[in-house]
Amino acid sequence: MTSQAKNFILSLVVAIAIVLIPSQYFPLAQLSVIEQRVMALFVFAAMLWVLEPIPIYATSILIIVLELLTISTSGINVLIDNQGDHFGELIAYKDIMGTFASPIILLFLGGFFLAMASTKYRLDQGLAKVLLKPFGTRPKMIMLGLMIITAVFSMFMSNTATTAMMLAILAPVLTCFDEKDPGRIAFALSIPFAANIGGIGTPIGTPPNALALKYLTGENNIGFGEWMAFGVPFVIVLLAVAWFLLLKFFPPKAEHLALEIKGKFMTSRKAIIVYVTFGLTILLWLFDFVHGMNSYTVAMIPVAVFLAFGIITKEDLKKMSWDVLWLVSGGIALGLGLEKSGLAAHLVNSIPFDQYAPVLIVAMAAILATIMANFMSNTATANLLLPIITAVGVSVMSLEALGGAKMLILATTLAASLGMSLPISTPPNALAHATGMIESRHMSKVGVTLAIVGLVLIGILMYVLNKVNFL
Amino acid sequence: MEKIYIICVEDQREVLNTIATQLSSLDQYVIIEECESAPEAEELIEEIDTKGDFIAVVVSDHVMPGKTGVELLTTLHNDQRFSDTKKILLTGQATHMDTIQAINMAGIDYYLEKPWQADDLLHKIKILLTSYIIQKGLNYKLFLEVLDQETLFGLLKQTP
Numbered sequence: 001m002t003s004q005a006k007n008f009i010l011s012l013v014v015a016i017a018i019v020l021i022p023s024q025y026f027p028l029a030q031l032s033v034i035e036q037r038v039m040a041l042f043v044f045a046a047m048l049w050v051l052e053p054i055p056i057y058a059t060s061i062l063i064i065v066l067e068l069l070t071i072s073t074s075g076i077n078v079l080i081d082n083q084g085d086h087f088g089e090l091i092a093y094k095d096i097m098g099t100f101a102s103p104i105i106l107l108f109l110g111g112f113f114l115a116m117a118s119t120k121y122r123l124d125q126g127l128a129k130v131l132l133k134p135f136g137t138r139p140k141m142i143m144l145g146l147m148i149i150t151a152v153f154s155m156f157m158s159n160t161a162t163t164a165m166m167l168a169i170l171a172p173v174l175t176c177f178d179e180k181d182p183g184r185i186a187f188a189l190s191i192p193f194a195a196n197i198g199g200i201g202t203p204i205g206t207p208p209n210a211l212a213l214k215y216l217t218g219e220n221n222i223g224f225g226e227w228m229a230f231g232v233p234f235v236i237v238l239l240a241v242a243w244f245l246l247l248k249f250f251p252p253k254a255e256h257l258a259l260e261i262k263g264k265f266m267t268s269r270k271a272i273i274v275y276v277t278f279g280l281t282i283l284l285w286l287f288d289f290v291h292g293m294n295s296y297t298v299a300m301i302p303v304a305v306f307l308a309f310g311i312i313t314k315e316d317l318k319k320m321s322w323d324v325l326w327l328v329s330g331g332i333a334l335g336l337g338l339e340k341s342g343l344a345a346h347l348v349n350s351i352p353f354d355q356y357a358p359v360l361i362v363a364m365a366a367i368l369a370t371i372m373a374n375f376m377s378n379t380a381t382a383n384l385l386l387p388i389i390t391a392v393g394v395s396v397m398s399l400e401a402l403g404g405a406k407m408l409i410l411a412t413t414l415a416a417s418l419g420m421s422l423p424i425s426t427p428p429n430a431l432a433h434a435t436g437m438i439e440s441r442h443m444s445k446v447g448v449t450l451a452i453v454g455l456v457l458i459g460i461l462m463y464v465l466n467k468v469n470f471l
Numbered sequence: 472m473e474k475i476y477i478i479c480v481e482d483q484r485e486v487l488n489t490i491a492t493q494l495s496s497l498d499q500y501v502i503i504e505e506c507e508s509a510p511e512a513e514e515l516i517e518e519i520d521t522k523g524d525f526i527a528v529v530v531s532d533h534v535m536p537g538k539t540g541v542e543l544l545t546t547l548h549n550d551q552r553f554s555d556t557k558k559i560l561l562t563g564q565a566t567h568m569d570t571i572q573a574i575n576m577a578g579i580d581y582y583l584e585k586p587w588q589a590d591d592l593l594h595k596i597k598i599l600l601t602s603y604i605i606q607k608g609l610n611y612k613l614f615l616e617v618l619d620q621e622t623l624f625g626l627l628k629q630t631p
Contacts, residue, residue, distance in 0.1 A: 168628060
């Protein structure tokens with residue numbers, strides 16, 4: 001048997017064991033049947049996302065299907081009929097299926113359309129060329145320029161696509177470097193780190209951010225512009241730290257560096273439509289307080305425009321990263337199960353969080369998120385942690401003084417983007433590692449330092465946001 | 472888990488061994504098969520296809536007894552099942568006409584003239600392997616060590 005099959009069976013056995021253990025053996029009073037099933041599902045999902053015997057998006061779909069079969073109003077009759085005492089409430093099957101078309105998913109789809117159209121009509125290459133020019137030919141400055149461009153792009157494009165694009169630009173130059181020049185390492189590392197950090201800047205920069213919006217509802221609601229108001233400064237500071245660290249650890253010896261970016265802005269009618277729509281969408285996102293449309297509604301505008309003008313074709317549509325969207329859907333469905341079944345609140349109430357200092361709770365949540373994100377997908381980390389963290393934020397009163405649930409959710413989400421110390425931590429890291437210019441230890445050296453600095457920065461950011469009454 | 476194959480076809484045993492040795496750095500990730508004739512290759516290809524595995528690249532000599540390399544690659548090219556399979560013609564004795572046919576009828580991806588450089592063959596195969604894996608939607612992360620970075624980055628940046 002392959003190790004993948006073994007890992008899958010192991011996860012399944014653990015999940016089934018959780019369902020079969022009589023409920024009185026759990027340290028939770030009055031555990032309902034539904035809650036027990038959700039718990040099994042949660043553990044199953046967690047194990048599958050960590051061990052990865054099946055692709056991470058397949059795990060998401062599995063969650064949705066298993067929820068439909070076992071805890072939905074349209075489940076298998078023998079599993080949902082004959083409800084005894086402590087059975088719990090079934091979840092409407094439409095709510096579970098609805099996660100595929102959640103506003104969060106559509107927000108991301110809008111982001112994909114913008115990214116795909118801008119790549120297709122060379123907005124990205126053109127911008128990169130223009131933006132890199134002022135940074136001259138000194139390696140240190142070029143590196144800063146590349147990092148800024150990478151970070152800005154990854155705020156709107158996927159971190160992976162941005163990394164691929166920037167590494168493609170950088171690769172020919174890196175091979176010209178002297179083999180012993182540590183600058184090679186610095187350059188190869190600068191791209192994935194900048195991409196990971198840049199993703200923090202906007203709600204669509206990386207899936208965990210969008211997922212956080214799902215949990216920031218009601219009075220905790222955050223607009224696109226509001227997110228950027230704290231996200232972008234955070235990115236700037238962390239990016240500066242990363243630049244400084246890379247230069248300190250791996251100072252480039254070369255004096256000059258010539259970077260050539262091919263491609264110019266296109267001037268066709270379609271290209272102009274893409275450029276204008278791109279700019280307009282971002283303006284609409286930033287000025288939601290003027291026109292009243294929320295970021296989800298705005299995200300649908302580029303989708304309609306690009307399809308209507310044939311800018312995104314049927315073939316392009318097939319190339320959308322549906323796996324990423326479904327990965328997030330599964331996370332939303334898992335959160336739905338945890339919330340509607342009452343398990344999240346139940347779990348949180350059974351742990352005496354009130355006895356701990358609130359600062360400690362935030363610190364633990366953020367550190368846990370960063371550690372998990374180092375070893376598994378950042379999105380899967382957010383999928384697992386955010387539902388529980390939200391329940392903690394809502395029920396632990398002592399957190400109120402620090403900013404309550406909103407603060408805890410934001411801190412955890414930002415921390416989930418700090419997992420970047422190993423080649424397996426994120427796809428950008430894996431791509432950079434594949435260039436063969438860097439060893440894992442180089443990546444860890446900078447990655448771990450950055451994570452620690454990042455966590456401290458999150459603390460400072462939350463303190464400031466609370467002081468200005470944002471939280 | 473499906474396997475990925477690279478098939479080398481060449482009637483001279485020593486040359487076939489040379490090709491296989493030059494590609495040996497790939498064999499932790501893909502299976503390199505050696506065939507001494509076109510019919511043998513076709514039989515193997517059928518077998519691999521039946522198992523549901525993938526044929527990423529076929530490297531073939533041209534002048535072989537029985538069926539020639541161009542004929543083999545033409546058959547492959549016209550078979551819908553292998554429309555993504557990459558084809559390299561490795562030859563020293565192809566005539567002008569053979570070459571035209573190889574491009575027009577067999578849709579070859581690369582023409583490598585004998586004698587060839589080991590690096591050249593390996594590099595070209597990595598490029599073709601990379602686009603095959605992305606086209607087929609296979610998990611590229613498992614093959615990063617043997618993929619051509621330039622090709623990979625170029626293909627990946629197009630998916631948002």
